Amino acid sequence: MNRLEADARHPVRFTLNGKAVEAEAEPRTLLSDFLRQQLGATGTHVGCEHGVCGACTIVVDDMLTRACLTLAVQVDGCDIRTVEGIAPSPDRLSALQRAFRRNHALQCGFCTAGILMSLDHYLSRHPAPTEEEIRELLSGHLCRCTGYTPIIRAALEAARLATSSEETSDA
């Protein structure tokens, strides 16, 4: 393992939503701060900085990760996905995002990025989840606005639409 100088800044390179990025970080810099402050990827939000609220959840090398519990220097060479990478294009939303909008699954939108990342990751692996499974998955996220039900509905609806459209295209 590389030994890093505490007071020095170290280059960190990784893939962010499919694009190569590079910037320098002190060893103590959190990945959440690095994404937001060094790379300007402010879609990932910081709510507690101790891993409970889930707002900063991102995907690192195909694993759901709390960016606030990860150091920037740890992800050198990794593949990272954040909320900025979910939509197919800047003026279009993904099926999951559209389901959120239809179901009023967000109010202030501060916790939403983390929830979207968890769901996007989970639904790609579990295309036909039950409500209980979604509730279990999202129990690692805190939302103070919605009372959660619209989020659960949006997730189930997105899964249902994705499955039915696949069936249609298969047919």
Place this chain on the structure above:
Amino acid sequence: MVQAAVRTAISCDQGKGDERPWVGRSIERVEDAGLLSGRGRFIDDLGVQPGTLHAAILRSPHAHADILAIDTEAAKRLAGVAVVLTGEQVKAVTSSLVVGVKAPVECWPIATDRVRYVGEPVAVVVATDRARAEDAAELISVEYRPRSAVVDPLGTLAREAPVLHDGFPGNLASDRTFRYGDPEQAFADAPHRFSIDVKYPRNSCTPIETYGVIASHDAAEDAFDILANFQGPFSIHTVIARALKVPGNRLRLRTPPDSGGSFGVKQGVFPYIVLIAAAARVAGRPVKWIEDRLEHLAASVSATNRATTLSAAVAADGKILALDWDQIEDCGAHLRAPEPATLYRMHGNMTGAYDIRHVKIRNRVVVTNKTPTGLNRGFGGPQVYFALERLVQRIALGLGVEPLDVIRRNLIEANAFPYRTASGALLDSGNYQEAVARAIEGGKFAELKARRDEARAQGRLYGIGLAAVVEPSVSNMGYITTVLTAAERRKTGPKNGAQATATIGLDPVGSVTVHVASVPQGQGHRTVLSQVVADVFGLEPKDIRVNTEIDTAKDAWSIASGNYASRFAAAVAGTAKLAAERVAGRLARIAASQLNVEPADIVFTRGFVASRHNPENRIAFSRVAALSHWSPGSLPDDAGQTIRETVFWTPPELTPPDDEDRINSSLCHGFIFDFCGVEIDRTTLETRIDRYVTMHDCGTILHPGMVNGQIRGGFAQALGAALYEEYAYADDGSFLTGTLADYLLPTTTEVPEPQIIHMETPSPFTPLGAKGVGEGNCMSTPVCVANAVADALGLVDVTLPLVPARLAELVRGAEPPPPSGHPIARPARQGDRQLRGEGQASLKGAPERVWRMLLDPATLQSVIPGCQRVDKISETHFRADVTLGIGPVTGRYRADVELFDLEPPRAVRLRGAAEGALGFGSAEGRIMLAPDGRGGTQLTYSYDAAIGGKVASIGGRLLDGATRVIIGQFFAALARKAGGGAAGGFSLFAWLAKLASLFGGRR
């Protein structure tokens, strides 16, 4: 006349088939696309001016202590540090925040000579980046002399209680008595008297985004420019300007486009606005501060906790004849604006949904060593209704009737509206009987009772709770003056009303812009306003662009602006409608002259302004709308301009308190009737919501999806307040719930979907007939759940939150002592955080050698990670600086250790104290050395420690684990060192310093 024409035109328009009005439809929100794709613009997402500095705040670990000295020299020397401000420097550039009662008391945003709650700011460090600022904050040395602390609202009134402010003798900030009707006679005549004592806990709606402030000061003009995720009310603008010693026009206060939830809480950012603005002025550079979660939970703001005694005089048939309220409101360590508003917000509504003519109220406001209080969703409602609706259940039990019957017997009659309550509120509209009947029917109350019977027959713990609540909205800016006497009010001048503002702008291509000063934090104001204005102009919501950012230097605003008291739908959206109608009236005149018809014949529909009688005779809306820009000369003489119109609206019903202290504290009053069934697990005593029904009459519904969103969100927060959440303090004032793992919020697995039932009785006092809806469940749900739990367990008294441990105590009595042979750690003082442990280690070298090493400070730095410095005061007395991280908090501690009962080379007892920004405490331990028979030493140790301060806030669960890990690591490293034959070795002091620094030392 023209207004009437426009109104007719719209309603005519609304009648046609698919041309339903946009208001009342759950359209998708305009806010969502950006928020869903990471393009929100919250305060910490916005760029700052180059050269902006960052602040970190050093906070008090003590609940109550004198500040003897602050040494900031080391912090100032750290590279990157611009300035370090203590209370003295802040005082030099600001004046005290205004206090809401008449008393010789000051209120500073930072401690000056004394700290009064854990987390109170003591110093502000401003540096090139946040990490440097935090590094420097740790280098500040503060010498405290602790005082005894008081955290209980009743305890603080006791003669022996420590006094927080000399200007509040006996810790009493206000004591007022009110009398409406003839309560004494009613009590004397009534056949029954029922009473309840309630202690409502502290909690907070804790938005997921914390506070943020970016401030700069222009020395040339002595003017401040401040961006903050403040939520209003903008009466606070006055407080901030006064504190910063500038006139209002030199305090430009702006809000970011997005705010990550507030629920009232972000009103409490204002002391930090003053603090950071002062720092920017001293630094001569812009300063940014983003609060962290620990700071937020410990020291941002909280709802009030309250001790209430409520009595009712009751007739034989259950009719409540009189109420006697005795409320003791705990506002924490300082009475910050707008407190004691929490206590007076409900003053007109102290009789709830009931027709009760005789009322006595005693309101006392006290201070304790806890975080100052402020706005929080429900604002005063949860505290009042918990007492009132618990009492209703108590009355039903006492009379042997159903709680529902007591509620029904006392509801205000449907034909009595508008109804003036005994204490002065004018309830605008409603039909409470009908609402209750619909809820009972639609929510299947009879079936729920059968469900309870069935569960009980099976031996399960099942209960039903009810609550009827009047939800006030649109606060009267004058209600807080009810805390003053009529004579005092005459001196200060009248305060009343609630000015709402809205501006409609038409640009040169005729597109429509709306601006309001409503400062949403996720409520979708932009969407609703686009619906309201689209309806007036016959356009679609997507044609209307709405801006809800506020800039006090440029925008129309008043002291009532902001997002609080559920005022948006009732006041702000209504004002936008009035403004749009005013513009539409002028456009109708212009169009009428162009189309050669009477203005009364004009309708706005589908993007055109047309003749009602001959729809083909029409002109594009955008063309009429643009005319004021391009050809003002061709407008009819009486039309005026249509470029921009601002309307201010204040309801005449919001009058100041009268000489008898009657106050119409709010404009609108919605009605809520809730009932629920809960089941409590016999083994774990965990409460599960089986079914929850909530009936709402919030007047006209503007957007059903958002109304239900408000209800669900409020319900979830209220469920948290009922079952999990409490800002907990130890008796010494230590704050015990500083992380979201200690302050538990409900998650997806705890929050069920409530059954929501609506009824719409429009308010006659608001332009759209709408009333507020966002706070109701925070008022109704905690007591509804508590009533159900009391019903399930057959309890007379229940206290929130209904955590299993508390229910266990109520149901099973206090926990019995453990069986003999298992020693139990008994706290030295109630509320102390006690930690105990023991262990052993094997070391090379005989006990005599180990003993010498133990007493040698020179070897310590290589042994203790994070040990900066060790001083040997005497042979048995050491001091050291240690940096230590536990869970999310890392801090520097100064340890002071003495050795006792020395038995060289076999045993020693140690006693230590440590203190740092993160905590303080004391530890005692014993170390024994024995030869292991192979030339080495067997070392055994035990420790016993108590902690306080910030480190206590992160929870014993982390501390216990961290202790074991750190001590284990230490001995492992030590053993390695001894085994390697290096000059160092195990040191008694190293171990002790580690231990003492971890637990700290109580003085």
